[in-house]
Amino acid sequence: MxxxxxxxxxxxxxxxxxxxxxxxxxxxxxxxxxxxxxxxxxxxxxxxxxxxxxxxxxxxxxxxxxxxxxxxxxxxxxxxxxxxxxxxxxxxxxxxxxxxxxxxxxxxxxxxxxxxxxxxxxxxxYPLPTDEESRLDAVERLALETMLDDPTAVECFDRLTELAAARFGVAYAFVGVLDAHTEQFLACHGFGGEPTPREETICTYTLREDDVFVVEDVPGDPRFHDGPYDDLGVEWYAGTRIELDGRAVGTFCLAHDDPVAFDAEDRRHLRLFAEEATDQLRYRSGFDD
The missing domain is CATH 3.40.50.2300 (Response regulator)
Incomplete structure (x- = not known):
């Protein structure tokens, strides 16, 4: 050791x-x-x-x-x-x-x-980002539970995930925020989105990536084959970070039950969805108050 x-x-x-x-x-x-x-x-x-x-x-x-x-x-x-x-x-x-x-x-x-x-x-x-402490400070400032009780905020993120699923032709699209132990979902298209232990999520790995994180074969990856993705039949995943003041508080993600061709333009568009989610999160959470 x-x-x-x-x-x-x-x-x-x-x-x-x-x-x-x-x-x-x-x-x-x-x-x-x-x-x-x-x-x-x-x-x-x-x-x-x-x-x-x-x-x-x-x-x-x-x-x-x-x-x-x-x-x-x-x-x-x-x-x-x-x-x-x-x-x-x-x-x-x-x-x-x-x-x-x-x-x-x-x-x-x-x-x-x-x-x-x-x-x-x-x-x-699971691996932790190098800025985990300051990242969690940013998550605390979101007052996430209050935002989840706001129907207009939830509807906004629901629209974003529905549009993302249609744009990329995938079964699932979701926006999640990760605290120290759990991923909580602001919106999910295609599944229920119950809070998930962080060690069972792919998104906790996405937090450490500067660019779009793609997993081509979820069942074949030893990090993820025993997670909740099995129940959904997920084969493919792509996600990118949602950042506030340079800290990754969550992710905007796609998943599908078949492999997906995902080119440079697709990656750019996914980052645009994440940027829009970031702006909405800042505006609706009172992060800057």
Whole structure:
């Protein structure tokens, strides 16, 4: 396994020993004593966050709540002598990993847990854009749920997807916004468009592409053959990013149940649809308010 990056958050006098042990085990450790400093250090390359529960500016569970929202594939561990039933916070996420640092060989247990959790994640996690944190800031500014409750906004995106499906002669066209964990659909032509876990979408890969992303054989691609596209019988996909202030908040996509010839002019027109969706999204979401 390549050297993994661990943000370690602990203001106590026991931190130095644990940090040294993690480094001897081959981890690149970035040690901080406050939640605020740890949040500033997080980026898309962070593999794991290990935190004490009691912090000078908050608690470990609240910190991990922020980590989960911004870096959903990071391994999160509470490493503390505070009992689970004593941890109370209004911002508590589900804690996937808890270790009692008062137990015998606790640091060895931590090292083993990190190695296994990072190894498992490396086989299943989806790739994140390099600007994931600032991208999620832009998504938050959309007030997406409010916009989804606005019939005029929904109708606008419905018209765009219907026109796109007719222009390209495909069964499906859709506009999606991707937050930390889920793709939510502003409009779908040809299918129901229920919110979809991000790891099951092709669109999460589209976010990382500067140009139109085309998948010629969806069932034959190991990244996508077990996704929701199977139920629709999708064979072909093309999508491009919807950007606000240079951040990819979502995608404008096409899909079809047969292969599609897609030339340079088609790609240009798909980008035009995405640009129109971007303008409508900015106008109707209050993004600039």
């Amino acid at each position: 390549d050297e993994a990056t661990v943000v370690y958050v602990d203001p106590t006098g026991e931190a130095d020993e644990a940090v040294a042990a993690l480094r001897r085990a081959g981890f690149a450790v970035d040690h901080h004593t406050t939640a605020g400093d740890a949040r500033s250090a997080l980026d898309a390359t962070t593999d794991a966050v290990v935190t004490e529960h009691d912090l000078p500016d908050g608690d470990g569970l609240s910190l991990l709540g922020a980590v989960r929202r911004r870096h959903p594939d990071a391994v999160c561990v509470v490493f503390t002598e505070t009992a689970l039933d004593e941890m109370t916070t209004a911002d508590a996420p589900t804690v996937p990993n808890y270790l009692d640092r008062g137990r015998e060989a606790a640091t060895d247990r931590l090292i083993g847990l990190l190695r296994e959790s990072i190894r498992r994640r490396s086989h299943t996690a």
